[in-house]
Amino acid sequence: MATAVASNPRETMARLYRASEPDVLKPLLDRAALSRDSRDRVLGTASGLLGELRAAQGKGWVNQFLQEYRLNSSEGVALLSLAEAFLRVPDPETADLLIADKLGEADWRAHAGQSNSKLVNTATWGLVIGRVLVGEGPSGPLKRLIQRAGEPFVRSTVGAAMKMMGEIFVMGRTIDEAMRRMKRPEHRGFTASFDMLGEAARTQEDAERYFRAYEGAIDAVGSDAAAGHSVSVKLSALHPRYEVARWNECVPALTEMLEALAIRAAAKNIPLTVDAEESERLEMSLDIIGSVAALPSLKGWDGFGMAVQAYGKRARPVVAWASELGRVMNVRLVKGAYWDSEIKRTQVEGLPDYPLFTRKAATDVSYLAVSRDMLDAPNIRPAFASHNALTVATIVEWAGNRRDFEFQRLHGMGDGLYERLVQDHGYHCRVYAPVGGHRDLLAYLVRRLLENGANSSFVHQLADERLSEKDILADPVAKIAAVGGARHPSIPLPRDLFGPDGHRNSEGLDLSDRGVLARTVAVVNAPLDVRPGADPGTAGRRTDKTDRQIVGEAVSRTRAALPAWAATPVDERAATIERLADLLEEDRDRLMAICVQEARKSIPDAIGEVREAADFCRYYARQARQGLQPIELPGPTGERNTLHLDGRGVWATIAPWNFPLAIFLGQTVAALVTGNTVVAKPAPQTPAIAARAVELAHKAGVPSDALVLVPGGPEIGQALMEDVRIAGVAFTGSTGTAKRIARTLLADDERPIVPLIAETGGINAMIVDSTALPEQVVADVITSAFRSAGQRCSALRLLLVQEDVAEGVLAMLAGAMDTLRVGDPGDPANDVGPVVDRAAYDRLMTFRESVRDRWVKTVDVPAEGLFVPPTLIRLGGIDDLKQEWFGPLLHVATWKAGELSETVRRVNAKGFGLTMGLHSRIARAGEVVEAEARVGNLYVNRSMIGAVVGSQPFGGEGLSGTGPKAGGPHYLYRFVAERAVSVDTTSAGGNASLLSLNEGGI
Secondary structure, three states: OOHHHHHOOHHHHHHHHOOOOOHHHHHHHHHOOOHHHHHHHHHHHHHHHHHHHHHOOOHHHHHHHHHHHOOOHHHHHHHHHHHHHHHOOOOOOHHHHHHHHOOOOOOOOOHHOOOOHHHHHHHHHHHHHHHHOOOOOOOOOHHHOOOOHHHHHHHHHHHHHHHHHHHHOOOOOOHHHHHHHHHOHOOOOOOEEEEOOOOOOHHHHHHHHHHHHHHHEEEEEEEEHHHHEEEEEEEEHOOOOOOOOHHHHOOOOOOHHHHHHHHHHHHHHEEEEEOOOOHHHHHHHHHHHHHHHHOOHHHOOOOEEEEEEOOEEOOOHHHHHHHOOOOOOEEEEEEEOOOHHHHHHHHHHOOOOOOOOOOHHHHHHHHHHHHHHHHHOOOOOEEEEOHHHHHHHHHHHOOOOOOEEEEEOOOOOOOOHHHHHHHHOEEEEEEEEEOOOOOHHHHHHHHHHHHHHHHHHHHHHHHOOOOOOHHHOOHHHHHHHOOOOOOOOOOOOHHHHHOOOOOOOOOOOOOOOHHHHHHHHHHHOOOOOOOOOOOOOOOOOOOOOOOOHHHHHHHHHHHHHHHHHHOOOHHHEEEEEEEHHHHHHOOOHHHHHHHHHHHOOOOOHHHHEEEEHHHHHHHHHHHHHHHHOOOEEEEOEEEEEEEEEEEEEEEEOOOOOOOOOHHHHHHHHHHHHHHEEEEEEOOOOOOHHHHHHHHHHHHOOOOOOOOEOOOOOHHHHHHHHHHHEEEEEEOOHHHHHHHHHHHHHOOOOOOOOEEEEEEEOOEEEEOOOOOOHHHHHHHHHHHHHHHHHOOOOOOOOOHHHHHHHHHHHHHHHHHOOOOOOOOOOOOOOOEEEEOHHHHHHHHHHHHHOOOOEEEEEHHHHHHOOOOOOOEEEEOHHHHOOOOOOOOOEEEEEEEEEOOOOHHHHHHHHOOOEEEEEOOOOOHHHHHHHHHOOOOOOEEEOOOOOOOOOOOOOOEEEEEEEEEOOOOOOOOOHHEEEEEEEEEOOOOOOOHHHHHOOOOOOO
């Protein structure tokens, strides 16, 4: 092995996890490079393989179908999108809508008669006719002709076509069917790795079902061990909470299950391979695999193996680690399966760099370098999974006369690449063969194809007639060397996510790194002098003065400071707020500790709190610089017209306890950067975090009298609202309190009319139709309803599931709720913490008990503490829910197919308008909800919480708030007064600018 990774592979992995891309690629380029002679031979071999691949594309309806409807074409994507959802839709009405939605997206007529396959051409005409039948409007003659039978006909035809697509990508619905199919002539000389694949387990029942499926596959393959087939296992299918925060729970359990499967496979003398997972699970996977590899009971069995993803920066040290396990290890090298999701996760979480390469050519370089390591490693039996002719030719060149390794390809892809190598040259190729019901498995495989172009880009290039052979076989080493190993220019580092003209993204913490997690846990649990759940009437209150005196002094101080702060140039005010963002990140440990111990936030929520506060600071500072400069307006000659945007005066900002840092500072810095001074009142339950935030603001340069903190209960808030010197109010909290504030501000006829920015709660609904993927729905419902103990204004309160799929979705949701752990938020293994105080606990528990007969599911909680059990409550209908319950109580009702618009209108009728969610694979459904929903934030096919500053401006309408939206481009304008100045420039002696004009062309 190369010295770069041989000394200590685990240490090297840690160093390379999110290292700079050029630094990681530098040694890989040397390792992957070919000599000139080798390059010539490789090109000759690759050219031959290319010809065989192209020849194979003209044979068989499957290859011709894929050729005609390439996966990167609009028609190919439409078909795959239809396949992803169609087979799980039970009701005909929604199935017809899905067909119309997908068939209407592309130009099927352009494909008519273009294929050499009669079957493909027949299918194409079926798609053309299908589009006519399901096209919008009643006027089509063919549609009128067979209106009665047309849609059922198309539905059954599409259903048959989807099952045909299942034949392309799924080897068999059962392991026995898959093994029989491998005996067909086209698979002569090939073996298979059968994968009983499905979605990752969401429930313990899922995990047990997958485990039994793996056992059955091992037994079936073992009944004919001489055939040489193997079984692949995915660890995430065996545990519903396979995540670093649950390390102590899932690693021992998974080790035990993998041990049982390995012993079973060894007894049958068949190979068993552990599939690759996302990069955040790599260390866990290695611990599990390493423990099983070391078992004395498996000594002498050379069938144990693992997959390694070349797109990961740690691929080389992982192979080095595997070679040092003291036994022969089968290593399957793949390009990578989660590229896009890993890129997004890194950006969303604000991590320092990506765990993988951002260029396809860089992944190819890594693949070649790791391949060379694997060929050189004495304890590695290599398996090279690739559809790339150049990659295969390079490995053939390096291997020479060796045949003690194998190639692998996906079932349904790469036909023609390996046939001659296997049949004429003695190489071994294994087909990675998914096994399972088309309804479930096709959806998974289609998403993999749609989401991961990196896996199949060579196939895409091969089908692109515009590319020459030279283009297709271009040297990836030369490509990457030419750019110095630089990251892809269209994939910025997370900190630069918002571009050169945007704010700097805040820094996150990678809690998937066990070392980072352990340090964070120690930090947030270090003892602090804070009191969670303090008495709302007395928290932080000074008892030597009345509420009115405290408020009066604070307002007087801020009024006195106003002229100097307002006169400070906007660039200087913005710079001050940006310094505050930097200080927040420097003080992250202490701020997180206060959030956990005072506000009882979970560790991920505490990180999010600090990040959002920093984002607000940087975003509003940038907005102020760009949007608050004087504006020169057009007008007649001899006149200068200018619009100035100036602060209004003293603002009162009143923050909630559920976002005691982010919203507290977001409101406050918006007022400050626009030239106002601020009296800030935190929630009575969370005075300590507010005090620390104000301390940091003063340290950043905000004058101490320009920002004054007034902690206390409702009496302090009322006194603040009654002070007529307040020029504006920014409030986040309950709808009832917002209305009381509004009444107070209007009660005095002599008082100026001042702006009120109110962000309040909502009865937030998520609508789920029968095309939605249940696993995704359940994950997003759990996050939206129960994260933060349901104590977010955006949290899901009302789940509305189409009645045709409600039973299955609710059963899976109940199983997922069983995996929730309720307890101390300072323990990362816990998902749900306590509610904020005794009053909230009593209110929620009283209501929960009153609807006990409607419970669908609840979970156990600790006996001590303010823990409200996450509970699913069945309603008779949408109208049964009359108010928002601010905690982990989720209500569910059903709706009928065809009533999407009516369902949205019934939610609108409740008067709230904060957030809404939709899960559907029908694009038209999204358009309908977007047009009809009266909400500030609509989330489609994702969770409903976690709005990002600058990306998802947040705030509602109706009973849910006044707007403008926090973290959006219009927010700051509500804090300023617009003042127009018009100057007659001729009054001092004529219109100089007009008189000075030259004669032009005369």
